Amino acid sequence: MANNVATVQLATGFSRDALEYLLTSKNEPDWLRAQRREAWHLYEETPHPAPNDELWRRTSLKELKLDATIPFASSLPTTQLPASLRVPDDARGGGVVVQYNATRADTWLADDVNRRGVIFTDLDTAIRKHPDLVREYLMTRAVTYTENRYAGSKTAKGEGAAYGDTIGDLKFVALHGAFFNAGTFLYVPRGVTVELPLQSLTHFDAPNIAILAHTLVIVEEGASVTLIERFTSQETETQRFANTAVELILKPGASLQYFYLQDFARNVWHFTSQTALLDRDAQLTWLNGTLGSQTTKSFVDCKFIGKGAQANLLGFFFGDGKQHFDQHTFQNHLVGQTASDLLYKGALKDRAYSVFRGLIRVNPNAQRSDAYQANRNLLLSPHAHADSIPELEIEANDVRCTHGATVGPIDPDQIFYAMARGIPQREAERLIVEGFFDPLMQKIPLESIRDELAQAIQRKIGV
Numbered sequence: 001m002a003n004n005v006a007t008v009q010l011a012t013g014f015s016r017d018a019l020e021y022l023l024t025s026k027n028e029p030d031w032l033r034a035q036r037r038e039a040w041h042l043y044e045e046t047p048h049p050a051p052n053d054e055l056w057r058r059t060s061l062k063e064l065k066l067d068a069t070i071p072f073a074s075s076l077p078t079t080q081l082p083a084s085l086r087v088p089d090d091a092r093g094g095g096v097v098v099q100y101n102a103t104r105a106d107t108w109l110a111d112d113v114n115r116r117g118v119i120f121t122d123l124d125t126a127i128r129k130h131p132d133l134v135r136e137y138l139m140t141r142a143v144t145y146t147e148n149r150y151a152g153s154k155t156a157k158g159e160g161a162a163y164g165d166t167i168g169d170l171k172f173v174a175l176h177g178a179f180f181n182a183g184t185f186l187y188v189p190r191g192v193t194v195e196l197p198l199q200s201l202t203h204f205d206a207p208n209i210a211i212l213a214h215t216l217v218i219v220e221e222g223a224s225v226t227l228i229e230r231f232t233s234q235e236t237e238t239q240r241f242a243n244t245a246v247e248l249i250l251k252p253g254a255s256l257q258y259f260y261l262q263d264f265a266r267n268v269w270h271f272t273s274q275t276a277l278l279d280r281d282a283q284l285t286w287l288n289g290t291l292g293s294q295t296t297k298s299f300v301d302c303k304f305i306g307k308g309a310q311a312n313l314l315g316f317f318f319g320d321g322k323q324h325f326d327q328h329t330f331q332n333h334l335v336g337q338t339a340s341d342l343l344y345k346g347a348l349k350d351r352a353y354s355v356f357r358g359l360i361r362v363n364p365n366a367q368r369s370d371a372y373q374a375n376r377n378l379l380l381s382p383h384a385h386a387d388s389i390p391e392l393e394i395e396a397n398d399v400r401c402t403h404g405a406t407v408g409p410i411d412p413d414q415i416f417y418a419m420a421r422g423i424p425q426r427e428a429e430r431l432i433v434e435g436f437f438d439p440l441m442q443k444i445p446l447e448s449i450r451d452e453l454a455q456a457i458q459r460k461i462g463v
Contacts, residue, residue, distance in 0.1 A: 012208065013067040016040065019178055022072055026124075029131055035139070039177030046171045055168035058355045058387065059297055059326040064269055069241045070208045072102065072181040085203055091448045094196035095120045099213070101206040102182040116192045118225075123183030123214055133187060137218055139177055142247035142275040142303075168328060169273040169299045176212050176243045176273070183214035186227055190220040190251075197226040197257075197445045205234030210241040217247065219254040219282075226257040226445055232292070235265040242293075246274035250282035252306060257285045259444055263456060264292035266321065272298045278338075280306030287443055290317040290325055291456050301330040304338035304366075315344035316440045319352030319384075320460045329358040333369040336396070342373045345440060347433055348384035349460070357389040360403065364395040373403040378410060378436055380429070380461075430461050 011018060019040050023033050049056035086106070087096045094113050097120060098106035104122040113120075119130060127134050184200040204211045211233070219225055233240060242264060250256055264270055270293040276284055290296055302311050317325050331340040346354050360371045377386040388405035410432050418428035437457060444450050 012070050014043075014069070014071050014175060014179060018071045022179065022181075028127060029135075031135055032127065032138075036178050039174050043171065043174035043178055046174060048171060049168075053168075055328065055357070059295065059324065063239075064241075064295075065239050066241065068208065068239065069210045071179050071210055072212075085201060087199060087201070088448075091446065093199055093446065094194050095198040097122055097184055097198075097200045099182050099184075099200075099202045101204045101209060102211060102213075110196070113194055113196075117189040118192060118194060119185065119187040120198055121185055123180075123185045123216065126185035126216075130185075130187070133218075134185065134216070137247065137249060138214075138216055139245075139247070142249060142277050143173060143245045143273050169271075172243055172271045172297075173245065173273045176214070176245050179210070180212040180214040180245070182211060183216065184227075184229065186215075186217045186225070188219045188223040188225045188254075191222045192220075193223065194225040197228055199446070200227065200229040201232070202230070203232045203234075204240075205236070207236060208238055208240070210243065212243045214244070215246040216249075217256065217258065218249045219251060219256050221251040222253045223251075224255040226259075228259040228261070228444065228446060228449060230261045230263070230449070232263050233265045233268055236267060238267065239294075240265070240268040242268050242270045244270075244272045246272070248274075248276035248284065248286070250276065250278050250284060250309075252280040253282065254279070255283045257443075257445070259287045259289070261289040261444075261449070261453070262292055262296070266292070266294050266323070268293045270296045270298075272296070273301075274299065275301040276303065276311070278302070278304050278306060278309035278311060281308035282306065283309070284311040285314070285443065286311060287314040287316075287440065288327075289315070289440075289453065290327070291453070291460070293323070293325075295324045296326065298327045299330070300328065301332060302340060303332045303334060304340070304369075305334050307335055307337040310339045311341070313340060313342040314440055314443060315346075316437050317344075317346040317354060318348075318437075318457055318460050319346070319354055320349045321352060322350070323352045325353075326355040327357070329356075329373075331358070331360045331371050331373065333360075333362045333366040333371060335363075336365065336367040336369055338366070339370040340372070342371075343376075343440075344374070345376045345378075345436060346386065347378040347380060347436065347460075348386055349380035351381070351383045353385050355387045355389070356405075357387075357391070358403070359391040359393060360401050361393040362396050362399050362401060367396045367398040369396065369399045369401070371399075371401045375405045376436075377405075377407040378433065379408060380410070380433070426462075430458065433457070433461055
């Protein structure tokens, strides 16, 4: 897809002047302006992760060029949405939100869903039309950047997005809070079930413009919904920066299936902080798919705050070339009688490198928690490398918590079995890799998206 956006001359780099320019260009309420300034203050006060920080020592930031990034563009010319980004009528499910270069390009919500009070739109529209609802939740309960979030993390473990006693994502969450420039808002009222999946697509191709997309999902008591989000970009010669955040708030008895699918171009540095809050008897299926970007650094934090809550945390990634994926997951059992089951699968070829670090934490008052964690890695090249670091932090004595990890090449017996039946070796490898990912792919409820991901995986395999 060709770049069809004219170059806009804006100052590069994140700065206080850039923030003030953003505030004057956006007609936002005073509370949000104050919130952005507070986030910027915290960003300035927080040092960049040091090379010897435990959560960052496997991801170097030396090549990250934030000073060359344009934080936002308030005056991009209006352009027609590329045909490749248009969602066909027969694949729209229950609703669609498309954002193109941080600007709303397409929104649609089925009439029956709209009549039941569901709100599904871009975040700017939600702030304008539903300010009280957005203010109550936006970066106040899940992904937050206020110092209150981190106060006492060493004495009240689990109250923040900490790993052990280290705040891994604070610097970039604060930057996101100051400059977020796109996003998706979903609100499902009490007792409402949305049968068809909703879709959000964020794409950017404007030169040097950063994408800081924020997702806020509130599922009220007894409600149920599925949301599929995709993030893509156009390849350019210059480095690109994406810094996303996701907040999933599930009230008692709520049910959510959430899919975060990232296929950015290879010149993108991608940072993401995602948090879910599960109240009593809530049920969450949460899948992260990572295929694109040059470098991805992700923090996924699932907090259980109500008894009976359950979560299936799923992930797949496929790296080739020199791609670098560094992923952290946090199964945070704050109360007892909760259950989490995590499975992340990855394949790597060429000189790709991945890090998976997963922590199960059970707080002292979280008796009868049940948590499992597994990370499976396929190495398709002798130069590919995967680090798998499962961790347990158990402070209760009536729990069931286990973990497992594997790293290795394709089982040669599987290759032999296929070749003995007339299947060429390359085709056998393709079938095995596809079969490795297929149980996770089948979780995605839209066939068109499954097909797109399958094609992307096939391209990486090289067939």
